[in-house]
Amino acid sequence: MTRLKQIDPWCYTVKRGEGETRAEVRLYGSAPLLASMDEMVLTQITNVARLPGLVGPAMTMPDAHWGYGFPIGGVAAFDPEEGGIISAGGVGFDISCGIRCLRSNLDLKDAVDFFPQLADALFRDIPAGVGEEGNLKLSTHELDQIMLEGAQWAVKHGYGTQADLDFIEEHGRMAGAVPGNVSELAKKRQRGEMGTLGSGNHYLEVQVVERIYDAEAARAFGLHEGQIVVSIHCGSRGLGHQIGTDYLVSLAKAASRLGIQLPDRELACAPIQSPEGQEYLGAMNAAINVALANRQILTHLTRASFASVIPGARLTTLYDVSHNTCKLERHRWQGRERMLYVHRKGATRALGPGHPALPPEYRAVGQPVIIGGSMGTGSYVLAGTTESEQKAWSSASHGAGRAMSRKQALKHWHGRELIDELRDRGILIRTKSLRGAAEEAPGAYKDVDLVAEATEKAGLARRVAFLRPKVCIKG
Amino acid sequence: MTADYRYFDHEADIGIEAEGKTLEEAFVNAALAMFAVMAEPSTIIPERRVSVAFDESDVELALITWLNQLLAQARVHGLVFCAYDLRREGNHWQGEAWGMPWRPGVVRGTEVKGATLTQLKVEPGDKGWRVRCVVDV
Numbered sequence: 314m315t316r317l318k319q320i321d322p323w324c325y326t327v328k329r330g331e332g333e334t335r336a337e338v339r340l341y342g343s344a345p346l347l348a349s350m351d352e353m354v355l356t357q358i359t360n361v362a363r364l365p366g367l368v369g370p371a372m373t374m375p376d377a378h379w380g381y382g383f384p385i386g387g388v389a390a391f392d393p394e395e396g397g398i399i400s401a402g403g404v405g406f407d408i409s410c411g412i413r414c415l416r417s418n419l420d421l422k423d424a425v426d427f428f429p430q431l432a433d434a435l436f437r438d439i440p441a442g443v444g445e446e447g448n449l450k451l452s453t454h455e456l457d458q459i460m461l462e463g464a465q466w467a468v469k470h471g472y473g474t475q476a477d478l479d480f481i482e483e484h485g486r487m488a489g490a491v492p493g494n495v496s497e498l499a500k501k502r503q504r505g506e507m508g509t510l511g512s513g514n515h516y517l518e519v520q521v522v523e524r525i526y527d528a529e530a531a532r533a534f535g536l537h538e539g540q541i542v543v544s545i546h547c548g549s550r551g552l553g554h555q556i557g558t559d560y561l562v563s564l565a566k567a568a569s570r571l572g573i574q575l576p577d578r579e580l581a582c583a584p585i586q587s588p589e590g591q592e593y594l595g596a597m598n599a600a601i602n603v604a605l606a607n608r609q610i611l612t613h614l615t616r617a618s619f620a621s622v623i624p625g626a627r628l629t630t631l632y633d634v635s636h637n638t639c640k641l642e643r644h645r646w647q648g649r650e651r652m653l654y655v656h657r658k659g660a661t662r663a664l665g666p667g668h669p670a671l672p673p674e675y676r677a678v679g680q681p682v683i684i685g686g687s688m689g690t691g692s693y694v695l696a697g698t699t700e701s702e703q704k705a706w707s708s709a710s711h712g713a714g715r716a717m718s719r720k721q722a723l724k725h726w727h728g729r730e731l732i733d734e735l736r737d738r739g740i741l742i743r744t745k746s747l748r749g750a751a752e753e754a755p756g757a758y759k760d761v762d763l764v765a766e767a768t769e770k771a772g773l774a775r776r777v778a779f780l781r782p783k784v785c786i787k788g
Numbered sequence: 789m790t791a792d793y794r795y796f797d798h799e800a801d802i803g804i805e806a807e808g809k810t811l812e813e814a815f816v817n818a819a820l821a822m823f824a825v826m827a828e829p830s831t832i833i834p835e836r837r838v839s840v841a842f843d844e845s846d847v848e849l850a851l852i853t854w855l856n857q858l859l860a861q862a863r864v865h866g867l868v869f870c871a872y873d874l875r876r877e878g879n880h881w882q883g884e885a886w887g888m889p890w891r892p893g894v895v896r897g898t899e900v901k902g903a904t905l906t907q908l909k910v911e912p913g914d915k916g917w918r919v920r921c922v923v924d925v
Contacts, residue, residue: 378799444890557924720803721797
């Protein structure tokens, strides 16, 4: 970390070595967060800064950690007119992984006695964990339609309401999806996986709004202290994983064939305008729609669980935002508007106030940004800022970010003991994997408070509310 | 065949490293390492067999193709694997995996989404061949 140079208290850069030619790098975060960052984050983001067609700096968000290809928390924009590339490693295997946040009409005092029953009902109704399948079995035609229509398909088929769509990125449907670019194997993998949570860091949490930071934005988002909310963290499941797999290898070969000098093979990529780049883009957009539909179906299942335990409970969508995507966006750079492909790998889009893509209800305060924390600490709702457009192509953090490897976490914690300890602290965990629980121990993550504070102080998004977990269904 | 594998640290995901007297044996041990992340191998009965085949001249890409094909086949058939065999003729790789459907008795771990190019290495080692890569979980 001796290569770091401070730009301001919440932004750093990496000094170039002698003869080193690459674009600028910007790392957002506080000194303690950056000090605890693995050296590999610097290696990975400086490698991104060497990719063709990069516009502006390659950036990391305050929760950045070592990933594959791009670091997790990495943001980079590429201009297709200048040979800009698209990279499967800049999106991730779990394409369009993201968070759906639902607000309820319940306060903690109304719901607290129901938590044990609610935890059991959610654990029963939400397929979670490795090897679990959903009840929805799709035909080939239905899956093709989902790849084209996303959450809109789900609502059309009775999973949720039109009002949900108003509060999902892209109105629940990503344009530019090409199901024909998705392999048969990817489609087969998805057949039993719609409406499943997955595993690893995925979760469904029942949370309470414990603190409001920004009263005006909280009002716009329909949040108040003591309110029960639900957050669902998952992505495009097997279909997205297989697209990532298929294109990681094909883009690696394309890069070699097209003579793209990659600093590391893991940055497998192709020019956006090449046939390979366009093919990946069409497949990735199809996976985004699958993720949006998946979270919509899980929202529907969650509502049914709540209704079975707490009559009169109502859950409405606060927002649904992805954090593993590459999207074509209009941005102003060096005095002119440009259409750029913005990779966000473990980073949340964070549109500022006034942006036309925002629902009217949020236009005055900015886009809801959700930083999902660990199961024992908490999560934050933030709002996008105008400043973030200039600083980070309207991007912000996406989670607490891991501070310790899964291997180390298994040495430090045991699943059963951890679950008991959290129960004693008023957090009910339901999981089929004790190993998974230990890997996801709160102590294995960075301090989410520091991440949220740094996100705000760096100007990427401002804190609106802190959410404390009460029930957590772990995959 | 002795399972010769271990894990190395990676901040977000899991690094797997395996060795073998032959390249094929090292690949098989890497598969054992990867599926042991997903489920405790001793709780899996090798009652069903699935075949995989692919062509790949680059041995490093062959490693992740082997691992990713196994993940895909496991998911498509709703199985979890515990035993493997792999043969190579030139650039053609032909393998088998044995396992069973996910049942309540299987001790579950964490789902592996895919094997990545990160820290990917296939090289001669003390025992013959050493292979490694990071798997995304």
